[in-house]
Amino acid sequence: MAAAELPDAGPLIVLVSTRAVLTLSDDTLILSPATIAASPVTGKIVSVTAEVLPESGLPPGSVYVDHSPKLLLPGLVDAHVHLNEPGRTEWEGFWTGTRAAASGGVTTVVDMPLNAIPPTTTLGGFEEKLRASRGQCWVDVGFYGGVIPGNAHELKPLVEAGVRGFKGFLIESGVDEFPAVSSKDVALAMDTLKDSATTLMFHAEMVPAEADGAQQAAPSGDLTAYRTFLDSRPPSYETRAIEEILSLAHIAPSLHLHIVHLSATQCIPLLKAARAQGVNITAETCFHYLGLSAEEIERGDTRHKCCPPIREGKNRDGLWEELVAADSCIKTVVSDHSPCTPELKLLPEHLRKAPEPTPAAHQDDRKASSGDFMAAWGGISSVGLGLPILHTAAKQRSSSSVKAPTIMDMVRLCCQATAAQVGLAHRKGALRAGMDADVCVFDDAEAWTFAQGDMRWKNRCSPWEGRAFTGRVRETWLRGRKVFELGTGRDGFVVEEPFGESITETRTV
Numbered sequence: 376m377a378a379a380e381l382p383d384a385g386p387l388i389v390l391v392s393t394r395a396v397l398t399l400s401d402d403t404l405i406l407s408p409a410t411i412a413a414s415p416v417t418g419k420i421v422s423v424t425a426e427v428l429p430e431s432g433l434p435p436g437s438v439y440v441d442h443s444p445k446l447l448l449p450g451l452v453d454a455h456v457h458l459n460e461p462g463r464t465e466w467e468g469f470w471t472g473t474r475a476a477a478s479g480g481v482t483t484v485v486d487m488p489l490n491a492i493p494p495t496t497t498l499g500g501f502e503e504k505l506r507a508s509r510g511q512c513w514v515d516v517g518f519y520g521g522v523i524p525g526n527a528h529e530l531k532p533l534v535e536a537g538v539r540g541f542k543g544f545l546i547e548s549g550v551d552e553f554p555a556v557s558s559k560d561v562a563l564a565m566d567t568l569k570d571s572a573t574t575l576m577f578h579a580e581m582v583p584a585e586a587d588g589a590q591q592a593a594p595s596g597d598l599t600a601y602r603t604f605l606d607s608r609p610p611s612y613e614t615r616a617i618e619e620i621l622s623l624a625h626i627a628p629s630l631h632l633h634i635v636h637l638s639a640t641q642c643i644p645l646l647k648a649a650r651a652q653g654v655n656i657t658a659e660t661c662f663h664y665l666g667l668s669a670e671e672i673e674r675g676d677t678r679h680k681c682c683p684p685i686r687e688g689k690n691r692d693g694l695w696e697e698l699v700a701a702d703s704c705i706k707t708v709v710s711d712h713s714p715c716t717p718e719l720k721l722l723p724e725h726l727r728k729a730p731e732p733t734p735a736a737h738q739d740d741r742k743a744s745s746g747d748f749m750a751a752w753g754g755i756s757s758v759g760l761g762l763p764i765l766h767t768a769a770k771q772r773s774s775s776s777v778k779a780p781t782i783m784d785m786v787r788l789c790c791q792a793t794a795a796q797v798g799l800a801h802r803k804g805a806l807r808a809g810m811d812a813d814v815c816v817f818d819d820a821e822a823w824t825f826a827q828g829d830m831r832w833k834n835r836c837s838p839w840e841g842r843a844f845t846g847r848v849r850e851t852w853l854r855g856r857k858v859f860e861l862g863t864g865r866d867g868f869v870v871e872e873p874f875g876e877s878i879t880e881t882r883t884v
């Protein structure tokens with residue numbers, strides 16, 4: 376279509392580039408030149424043209440920015456973050472967590488129901504969370520509800536109130552107020568939600584003998600050796616949990632079941648077999664399982680601790696293979712951004728560079744020494760770093776014989792499918808007319824090293840520190856307004872106040 380055919384309804388925001396990842400009407404992704412016109416009034420994309428149109432002919436007052444040859448991508452939808460507010464705001468908060476997201480092209484995050492106090496396991500808890508988020512969000516924020524023993528009566532009200540899905544743990548969660556569920560609880564949650572448009576998600580690790588009353592064995596060995604921790608949470612924990620979930624799936628045949636942060640490749644055949652039999656189950660994996668490996672984790676470097684653990688390089692390669700397979704059961708890649716204070720990370724002195732915040736009220740009582748992998752808090756900070764991580768790893772993989780993921784794969788995994796996972800595919804995760812004008816401007820050629828000063832989350836501690844990346848987010852646009860531009864404004868932020876919204880619309884799919 377020609378410039379003259381651009382919608383004639385007042386000034387427009389027009390972003391163009393010789394390279395953009397566009398979503399066609401049948402959901403196919405294409406790499407193409409593009410002219411994306413958005414309405415500053417509605418914040419929606421009004422037209423997408425698969426060529427670079429000139430500036431001339433636009434309505435008076437329009438803004439026209441040519442980003443060639445940088446990539447225009449849909450804003451990322453990170454469907455798994457822990458913002459920890461209210462209640463554990465010394466770990467993270469809406470303000471800092473969403474600033475980190477915005478700085479990395481992420482325009483929507485979905486907050487997990489645990490680690491805030493109260494957790495989002497009741498309607499009251501959800502309302503408290505919404506109040507805490509007000510005026511603090513630099514990107515749009517959706518919310519998950521939690522499934523814990525005894526809260527089945529809260530699940531439907533949470534669906535109505537607009538949670539994007541639910542999460543439960545089959546192993547201890549690490550915080551007392553979010554206990555693990557039994558098989559009976561899972562069955563009840565499935566029965567309660569079986570006719571709802573929602574997703575029931577599981578932290579799928581389970582101590583294999585737990586059903587017989589056995590406890591997780593205390594680890595033996597050097598607690599500062601990563602291997603000790605890795606051996607304490609073997610792949611069988613993940614497969615055991617998935618078997619348990621699949622054994623109950625018949626209770627809710629149409630309910631979407633989802634495995635969060637899948638780590639072990641041994642789970643893949645189980646999920647594929649179930650899907651082949653018609654079970655509506657998917658999985659996500661995380662940036663750290665795709666960009667890091669157990670072999671490279673140094674003694675005592677607890678920044679790498681997360682659950683389930685980062686496994687060996689061979690496992691990482693298996694995850695990549697599945698991700699690019701045509702019928703992959705791993706549909707999405709998310710950050711599982713889950714920070715804590717450096718004290719809880721028990722990082723050894725030589726790895727600490729940040730000024731230490733004062734110990735917090737929620738410092739727990741575990742007596743542990745620095746570098747103790749078993750006692751350190753499990754969680755990795757990475758919201759906003761996903762594109763550089765995937766792009767860099769993909770580039771490295773393109774030199775191997777395995778099929779390397781393309782930029783379209785990354786958009787599928789981090790934008791399109793994550794939006795669908797949380798019931799937001801009608802407005803997020805695609806550059807297409809009618810969608811929210813959420814745009815990430817990505818320079819896929821820029822080489823840079825991630826330093827502590829680049830971290831915008833509250834506690835500047837991450838295993839990605841010091842990593843060399845190829846590809847960097849230059850700008851982030853949220854609903855037609857530029858929020859972030861690297862190297863300008865105040866630390867890159869170019870609007871005075873955050874205007875991210877809490878997403879509470881009820882899911883319809």
Ligand SMILES: [Zn+2]
Nearest residue numbers: 457487711713
């Ligand atoms: Zn998580």
